[in-house]
Amino acid sequence: xxxxxxxxxxxxxxGMRAAVAAxxxxxxVALVSKVHPVRSHTCCAQGGINAALGDDDSWEAHMFDTVKxxxxxxDQDAIEIMCRAAPRDIRAMEHMGCPFSRFENGRIAQRPxxxxxxxxxxxxxxxxxxxxxxxxxxxxxxxxxxxxQEWYVTRxxxxxxxxxxxxxxxxxxxxxxxxxxxxxxxxTGPASRIYESSSNSVDCTGDGMGMAYRAxxxxxxxxxxxxxxxxxxxxxxxxxxxxxxxxxxxxxxGERFMAKxxxxxxxxxxxxxxxxxxxxxxxxxxxxxxxxxxDLRPIGPERIKTNLLQVRxxxxxxxxxxxxxxxxxxxxxPHYFMGGVQCDADGRSPAAEGLFCxxxxxxxxxxxxxxxxxxxxLDAVVFGRRSGEAAAAAATAGGAPAGVPQSAVDDxxxxxxxxxxxxxxxxxxxxxxxxxxxxxxxxxxxxxxRGALQAGLDEVRALKERYGRVSLGHGGRVFNTELPQVLxxxxxxxxxxxxxxxxxxxxESRGSHARxxxxxxxxxxxxxHSVFTRGDDGPECSYSPVTVTRHPPEVRTY
Amino acid sequence: xxxATLAVRRFDPEQGEExxxxxxxxxxxxxxxxxxxxxxxxxxxxxxxxxxxxCRHGVCGSCGMRVNGCARLACNTQLAAVVExxxxxxxxxxxxxxxxxxxDGRPSVRIEPxxxxxxxxxxxxxxxxxxxxxxxxxxxxxxxxESPSPDAERRMTPAQYxxxxxxxxxxxxxxxxxxxxxxxxxxxxxxxxxxxxxYRYAYDVRDDQTHRRLYDLSDEHGMWECxxxxxxxxxxxxxxxxxxxxxxxxELSQIExxxxxxxxxxxxxxxxxxxxxxxxxxxxxxxxxGGPQGALGDLPAAARAAASGKMKLGKREAVDDVxxxxxxxARAKESGGTTP
Numbered sequence: 001x002x003x004x005x006x007x008x009x010x011x012x013x014x015g016m017r018a019a020v021a022a023x024x025x026x027x028x029v030a031l032v033s034k035v036h037p038v039r040s041h042t043c044c045a046q047g048g049i050n051a052a053l054g055d056d057d058s059w060e061a062h063m064f065d066t067v068k069x070x071x072x073x074x075d076q077d078a079i080e081i082m083c084r085a086a087p088r089d090i091r092a093m094e095h096m097g098c099p100f101s102r103f104e105n106g107r108i109a110q111r112p113x114x115x116x117x118x119x120x121x122x123x124x125x126x127x128x129x130x131x132x133x134x135x136x137x138x139x140x141x142x143x144x145x146x147x148x149q150e151w152y153v154t155r156x157x158x159x160x161x162x163x164x165x166x167x168x169x170x171x172x173x174x175x176x177x178x179x180x181x182x183x184x185x186x187x188t189g190p191a192s193r194i195y196e197s198s199s200n201s202v203d204c205t206g207d208g209m210g211m212a213y214r215a216x217x218x219x220x221x222x223x224x225x226x227x228x229x230x231x232x233x234x235x236x237x238x239x240x241x242x243x244x245x246x247x248x249x250x251x252x253x254g255e256r257f258m259a260k261x262x263x264x265x266x267x268x269x270x271x272x273x274x275x276x277x278x279x280x281x282x283x284x285x286x287x288x289x290x291x292x293x294x295d296l297r298p299i300g301p302e303r304i305k306t307n308l309l310q311v312r313x314x315x316x317x318x319x320x321x322x323x324x325x326x327x328x329x330x331x332x333x334p335h336y337f338m339g340g341v342q343c344d345a346d347g348r349s350p351a352a353e354g355l356f357c358x359x360x361x362x363x364x365x366x367x368x369x370x371x372x373x374x375x376x377x378l379d380a381v382v383f384g385r386r387s388g389e390a391a392a393a394a395a396t397a398g399g400a401p402a403g404v405p406q407s408a409v410d411d412x413x414x415x416x417x418x419x420x421x422x423x424x425x426x427x428x429x430x431x432x433x434x435x436x437x438x439x440x441x442x443x444x445x446x447x448x449x450r451g452a453l454q455a456g457l458d459e460v461r462a463l464k465e466r467y468g469r470v471s472l473g474h475g476g477r478v479f480n481t482e483l484p485q486v487l488x489x490x491x492x493x494x495x496x497x498x499x500x501x502x503x504x505x506x507x508e509s510r511g512s513h514a515r516x517x518x519x520x521x522x523x524x525x526x527x528x529h530s531v532f533t534r535g536d537d538g539p540e541c542s543y544s545p546v547t548v549t550r551h552p553p554e555v556r557t558y
Numbered sequence: 559x560x561x562a563t564l565a566v567r568r569f570d571p572e573q574g575e576e577x578x579x580x581x582x583x584x585x586x587x588x589x590x591x592x593x594x595x596x597x598x599x600x601x602x603x604x605x606x607x608x609x610x611x612x613c614r615h616g617v618c619g620s621c622g623m624r625v626n627g628c629a630r631l632a633c634n635t636q637l638a639a640v641v642e643x644x645x646x647x648x649x650x651x652x653x654x655x656x657x658x659x660x661x662d663g664r665p666s667v668r669i670e671p672x673x674x675x676x677x678x679x680x681x682x683x684x685x686x687x688x689x690x691x692x693x694x695x696x697x698x699x700x701x702x703x704e705s706p707s708p709d710a711e712r713r714m715t716p717a718q719y720x721x722x723x724x725x726x727x728x729x730x731x732x733x734x735x736x737x738x739x740x741x742x743x744x745x746x747x748x749x750x751x752x753x754x755x756x757y758r759y760a761y762d763v764r765d766d767q768t769h770r771r772l773y774d775l776s777d778e779h780g781m782w783e784c785x786x787x788x789x790x791x792x793x794x795x796x797x798x799x800x801x802x803x804x805x806x807x808x809e810l811s812q813i814e815x816x817x818x819x820x821x822x823x824x825x826x827x828x829x830x831x832x833x834x835x836x837x838x839x840x841x842x843x844x845x846x847x848g849g850p851q852g853a854l855g856d857l858p859a860a861a862r863a864a865a866s867g868k869m870k871l872g873k874r875e876a877v878d879d880v881x882x883x884x885x886x887x888a889r890a891k892e893s894g895g896t897t898p
Contacts, residue, residue: 036689038730039610039618087709094711097699099722099762106713124726130617131726138698172678201612202597236615306720310727314615317634318589430601473605476572479679482605 001403004030004146005395007166007181008388009153009208012040013129013377014359015187016136017384018347018391022185023143025392030146032153032168032179034203034484037137041189041201042380045129046239046310048121049381050374051086053108057118059083064551066375069115069270070338070368071511072527072553073221073546078345078364080549082375085382090122093381098135100124101307112244113373115270115558119244121374126239126310129377148179152484153207154412156184156215156355157404163354165404166211167412169484174477176412178404183354183391186212186341187384190360192225193488194496195334195445196437197235199228208361210491212341213498213539217351219532220363220544221339222495223502226371226512227446229274230294231333232318238311238330240373242296243267245307249278250293250327251286262558269558272370272512275332279446282331291329332446336360336376338367338512339502342531342544347387354394358387365529368546369511419472419486426471429482429489432463436489436496439463444500449516453504460500461538464493498532498539505541506530523553560638561585564595565666566607569677577677580604581666592640592669593621593632596681609681616795619729622736623681624670629733631795632669640667672736674745688732691748695756695771702766712764725758725803727796734790734800740783747783748775750790750800756781757803760810772811781807823847833887836877840869 006022008015011033022029031037052062062083067074094100094108101109101124113121124131140147148168154176155167165180191206192198213219229249230238243249249267251257261277262269269277278292296304296311301324304312308323315321315328340363343349347356347364359380366379443456467490472482508522509515527546532539562584569577582599590598593611600607610620614633621632625640626647648665675683706712734750735741741749756775760768775781781804790800827846831839844853844860863869877883 035610035612035618035620036685039612039620041613041618043617043729044613044615091708091711095699095701095706097759097762097764099714099719099726099758100711102714102716102719104716106715108711109716125723127617127727130729141693142696142698201618202614203612234614310617318615320589428601428605430605434601476570476606478571479608479682480606481600481608 001178001180003180003401003403004028005181005401006030006183006185006388006391007032007179008185008187009033009166010040010187010189010359010361011037011137011140011147011149012187012189012359012380013042013133013136014380014384015185016133016140017381018185018187018356018358018388019145020136020139020143021385021388022392023145025389025396027392027395029392030148031140032148032151032166034150034152034171034207036149037140037147038134040133041204042133042377043130044199044201044237045132045377046126046237047113047241047244048111048123048128048374049090049132049377050113050116050120050372051090051122051378052083052118052120053087053090053110053122054118054120057120059086061117062086062120065116066366066372067368067551068554068556069370069372070366071370071521071556072523072548072551073224073365073368073510073529075365075547076549076551077547079366081345082366082378082382086378089378089381089385093132093135096135096139098124099131111241112268114240114243114268114274115265115372116268116374121241121244123241125306126241126308132377132381152487153211154487155408156186156211157408158215158352159402161352162402163352164402167404167408169412169416171479171484174416174480174483176409176416178406178409180401180403181395182398182401183356183395185347185356185358185387185391186361187358188361190337191492191495192334192337194436194440194492194499195225196434196441197231198334199231199235199237200335205488206491206495207488208357209340210494212349212355213494213532213534215352216534217349217355218342219339219498220342220529221365221369221502222337222498222532223506223530224338224369224512225334225499226271226336226338227275227332228335229271229278229332230330231335232314232328232330233291234318235333236314236318237333237335238294238315238328239308240271242294242299242308242311245303246299247294247296248298249274250295251281252288253286255286257281257286265558270370271373272514273558275446276514278332288329291331293327294330295327296323297325297327334441336371338365338369338371339363345383345386346390347383348390356387356391358384369513416483419470419483420475422469422471427466427469428473429470429486432467432470433489433492436460436463436492440496440499444496444503447514447516448503450504453500457497457500457504460493460497464497467493501539501541502530502532521556527553559585560588560590560641562595562637562641563664563666564599565668566680567668567670568607568680570606570679586637588638590637591633592625592635592637592667595637596632596669608679617729619731622672622731622733624668624672624736626668629672629736629793631731631733634795637667644668672732674736674738674741675732683732685732688735688749688751691752692730692755694748695752695759695775696767697755697759699759699762699765700767701764714763718763722758722761725754725761725798728754728758728798729796731795733793733795737789737793739787739789740785744779744783746779748779748781750784750804753781753784753804753807754798754800757807760807768810769814769816772807772814772816775807776811776816781811829887831874833884834876835874836880836883837874839874841871
């Protein structure tokens with residue numbers, strides 16, 4: 001049996017930051033990832049990472065912007081921890097070698113971002129996540145931390161509320177293995193692939209959220225899914241940095257319509273506000289073939305070619321438009337899960353001893369009902385470090401690991417064999433996944449109401465029923481890429497059910513959750529987190545209080 | 559719509575030792591990429607087809623593969639463009655690359671795994687050696703001061719950032735490595751991808767190990783094994799000027815006084831010979847490169863070359879217009895070419 005003191009599931013920025021922190025704290029740590037680390041979704045983050053680095057900025061201002069951005073659903077104790085830690089954590093990344101863009105004086109450059117009162121987003125051109133990911137990977141390589149790459153983790157193994165490890169399938173052989181750990185850190189990223197036209201990598205299938213949920217751990221605030229204002233036709237993202245650098249949004253009449261929705265912040269209002277404004281313009285007939293125009297020409301070609309190079313290439317490749325010459329057609333695209341596995345500011349799950357989370361899989365909650373641009377990479381770095389440290393402390397105390405029982409491995413092997421043995425004419429995972437993505441986009445999207453949400457929930461449940469008959473098209477074991485896809489779709493269905501149920505229950509509008517039938521925020525009834533646990537007939541929903549320390553809720557305008 | 563026949567080189571170790579071609583006919587919307595076409599096939603036609611993919615917009619580096627004989631990222635390759643390319647090549651019958659691909663009627667878009675690495679299944683290759691070579695260049699910052707103040711970053715000007723930024727966007731997809739003829743000829747050659755990574759650290763003003771990095775890459779499988787064929791630059795799906803960056807490593811080695819390398823000496827002797835007579839004098843190269851001992855070792859090869867008429871033994875006569883050759887060499891030196 002494979003055994004390490006700390007097992008980290010997922011090797012994106014959060015997972016690798018946790019691995020380095022746990023290693024440096026003296027723990028025997030290993031990374032397990034379904035892809036090679038540099039293939040992780042972090043590489044898609046373009047715009048940057050927030051910290052109050054400037055002499056005239058402050059962590060308090062960063063905290064206020066984040067609380068307001070969260071529409072007062074973020075837990076303020078956790079937000080304070082993140083914003084206080086940000087400058088040192090970002091400089092620690094710089095010390096590890098991360099190549100940030102620079103001001104003339106040689107210091108880390110920062111640009112304006114949505115919902116922020118100060119230009120506090122540090123960046124590397126428009127490849128910020130990419131350079132952070134590669135820097136972190138290189139630190140992992142330097143420390144010779146073992147990486148089980150292209151191992152797909154299928155199950156979290158608990159014993160009476162204590163973590164014992166995971167079961168993972170080695171893609172090279174198609175065989176499941178028990179992996180024992182005294183602490184497990186989930187860092188598996190988001191589940192935005194429940195939607196069509198998502199900005200997320202194809203791999204963002206909520207594997208960690210799904211396995212935690214099946215193991216009985218609570219998920220939180222799943223109804224809050226961020227739609228990013230500027231996605232291309234296929235969901236590929238155009239960074240908020242474009243608007244930070246001076247890009248503007250125009251409707252079919254050439255009108256800079258954000259003046260109507262956010263007269264002060266304009267295009268740099270919070271993402272939920274800008275996405276809703278775009279959706280309204282499109283719905284009221286002022287879009288162009290269902291798109292809004294993002295005009296970068298005010299920035300000028302020279303700056304576009306240095307600071308927005310990737311954006312220009314993507315725009316030319318996917319939309320056939322050179323943004324130096326013409327506006328880019330964009331629309332809101334499903335982008336980020338504010339919700340996830342419930343945990344505290346050390347990433348610790350309250351429901352299982354030895355289980356930690358970091359990055360987008362987690363709900364700490366620092367993003368509340370809407371995340372600010374530039375705060376997700378920060379979340380990954382700060383809470384990646386903290387969860388790694390906490391996991392190392394938990395794992396190096398106490399006795400030997402109990403190990404994963406062989407029965408858990410045997411169960412996994414039996415599940416694979418059963419999928420392969422099932423009639424090949426059974427349901428195909430791709431059909432189920434596509435139908436799920438379409439219905440979630442249509443019924444549980446930007447604008448929500450009771451009728452559509454109830455219909456959406458019913459349709460998700462019908463798909464779950466069909467999923468019971470899903471089969472593998474073939475029984476090969478070596479790099480059978482269909483096998484993880486089938487299991488991923490199972491995760492997506494469970495998580496989509498939580499999203500739809502949470503959205504149906506929450507009868508108010510807050511942050512990314514906009515109910516047409518309940519257009520106002522209702523602090524009296526709904527200033528609380530939704531908590532989802534797995535019951536016999538799907539998720540059971542309860543609620544937990546929001547922590548307020550410095551900023552009582554106020555009316556939120558931009 | 560784009561109509562295409564994809565000819566995919568399939569290999570399944572559970573089914574036997576041999577690879578085979580399999581054709582898939584697809585009709586997909588305009589703007590479809592090769593990756594989207596493969597995903598369509600895998601999800602709706604043949605779930606056993608294996609390939610890697612993740613971000614689908616050219617930044618994760620997963621979907622490197624050969625399309626029509628050239629290594630590319632499937633996600634930023636338009637299907638219509640490679641269909642047209644296949645048709646254009648078929649119209650010129652002398653084009654024989656991949657002639658074993660099936661072709662009944664319509665020219666097919668040939669899709670194969672990356673080269674210079676073993677195949678695991680279908681388009682999935684074993685990149686273990688590729689990753690090891692990246693590790694060899696110690697790809698992490700090695701500054702003099704290992705514990706700087708936690709409240710201050712190391713300074714770097716925008717101009718200094720711009721220099722290393724030229725090597726930053728490498729997504730490590732393996733396209734350049736796949737089609738590198740030097741790796742093909744000498745599998746131990748560190749290869750273009752690792753050299754781009756070496757460039758990124760050697761030219762980082764915060765790093766203190768530039769000299770040692772260059773020294774480590776001056777051995778027989780280091781930067782000098784590059785044949786300067788520029789295939790890497792042509793292939794790079796992120797438009798990195800790979801060969802130029804390798805050349806700048808060589809340039810920096812000169813500045814760092816690392817010209818003791820045999821290849822530098824050889825290059826110098828080569829240029830001196832050209833300046834003198836306008837011809838390459840093979841007789842002088844072994845001595846200049848390897849010294850007396852090295853030259854002795856080259857004697858058998860020299861004897862064979864002389865016997866077969868490949869190498870003349872007598873003194874080199876200057877070419878007719880040697881002055882023109884000398885002017886060309888002088889101009890090349892003035893313009894500061896990137897290699898010695």
